[in-house]
Amino acid sequence: MKNSSFMAGAGKALAMSLLLLPAACSSTDSGNDSGIEVLEDIVLDEQLVETSGLYCDANHIYTINDSGNSPDLFTLDTSGTIVKSEKLPRKNTDWESVTADSEFFYIGDFGNNAGKRSDLAVLKVSRADTGDITPLPVNYENYDIAKNEYYAHDYDAEAMVSRGDQLVLFSKSWLTRVVKVYLLDKGQVTPLLSPVAELSGIPGVVTGADFDAQNNRYVIVGYTSNALGMFKPFIATLSAEFDLISTYKLDGYGQVEGLCVRENNTIWLTQESSPLSVAKLIKVKLPE
Template identity: 40%
Template sequence: MINSTVELPEALSETSGLFCEADFLYSVNDSGNAPIIYQANYQGDIVEQIKLALTNKDWEAITGDATSFYIADVGNNRGTREQVEIHKVNRRNVNDIVSITLKYAGNDASNNIPYAHDFDSEAMVKYADELLLFSKSWRTGITHIYRVNEAETVQTISPFASIKGLPGVVTGVDFDKRRNKFVITGYKSDPFGNFSTFMAHVSTSFSLLDVWPLKQFKQVEGVCVDNEGFYWFSEEATEDRKASLSRATAKPK
């Protein structure tokens, strides 16, 4: 059930990821935008802009822990990228950045069909001590889960688990510690600008538990869980909608 929705500022019109902490949320914009982490309050107001010495090829997710932010420069809708990157940013010194280069096992960019391949991702979460990447599987509809080794700056990744049965591609993920399950958001879209947006619960063994629609929303891009157990999700601006930030209860009614 949706509790509230507010418009996001123009600076976050292409919001593509969301990370919750006690007092603030953090978001980034996607391809071609400035390399900035936006800190916002829970009313959707930007309170700080953290500019990084990076290039935003296609930032699609942000997560974090007590010491670091993790930014996923992994957008690959067209399938043309042979490799993607995750940037680990020291929260005490944002000039201290370690970039991890990822190659998908089996990815041959010359053979990929735009919007019809599985070597894409828009969702990442720091879960316990693991950094997990969730695929945006256009071709098969089966979401693949990858484990990223923070100790290796160049690595080839293969899925260790998969999620079947989701009604569209995955664009955001977080872990709900209170309920011990993952919360996922995503959508199914068509060339005419129609979106069928959803939220889902997934178990720690990556079994699909339940799915419910977000009927009045379109291009939802990020989701996170706050300290009280509420779910927050961000929506990128589309032709007829402003970018937005919404709060929802954890389970639909």
């Protein structure tokens, strides 16, 4: 989510922030005592000031910028240096997430702050030929453009995970604060998406996610925010069945957007630039 868009909706965002901020002090498990260890804190290149999604494989880290930016897929090394940039032949309407399997990248062009988009999709990009792209439409059940209001609906998304033959989408539920989980078929057009799980107790909106196969759990990241551009990020873990396990504050950071899991309880995060912070790649270790 671009911070300038956030400020443009300051009136309604402030109303939402008053609803969201109390949740920042709640905790399901150890959220009041972080226990998170920051291992690396790297300032990113100015080309990545609006870094949004994040995906890691054994050797590289991949990221994208969000709405209004060039449709580039960036490859980074573990020092945060850009080693490759590929411009894809698709418009970046509002790219918010990237994940992958052995054959394809999946880019979530489903950012939808205003709730008015009719072209939400995941771009299925061949890893062998990034010019070969197939859109997978994202059509939510009960989605009504006429009723949706800016920052006051549940049909926005910024977090997506590849698991087997499906993509797992987590909603950015501005209105209800109940995170909805959707499954999208990788191989064919999925009809209307209805939630397979609904999560209460998440201390803010979800902006990034990955599956931690070593611990058989999902790890998600997000934040609470206010109209002044101040962010209170968190990390949470979920069971493979989407039950909330634990939440942790991520003190000292801001608009955290992407997340990918590495080995031994370590994860990489990206932070988008804002008036109060710079774009960063952050490596942290969760409590054992």
